[in-house]
């Protein structure tokens with residue numbers, strides 16, 4: 758298990774939403790789990806999913 762997998766397991770949707778409280782309103786944010794040049798993480802009401810690296814929670 759690498760560091761990113763550890764982070765991925767410990768970060769909740771709530772924390773991600775708070776971290777990106779402004780950008781989250783647009784629904785798409787830069788993924789925090791990989792080197793994201795363009796917003797590829799989609800925030801839903803109760804979960805998130807990254808189209809770049811597949812992170813979800």
Ligand SMILES: [Zn+2]
Pocket residue numbers: 788789790791793798807808809810811812
């Ligand atoms: Zn990602």
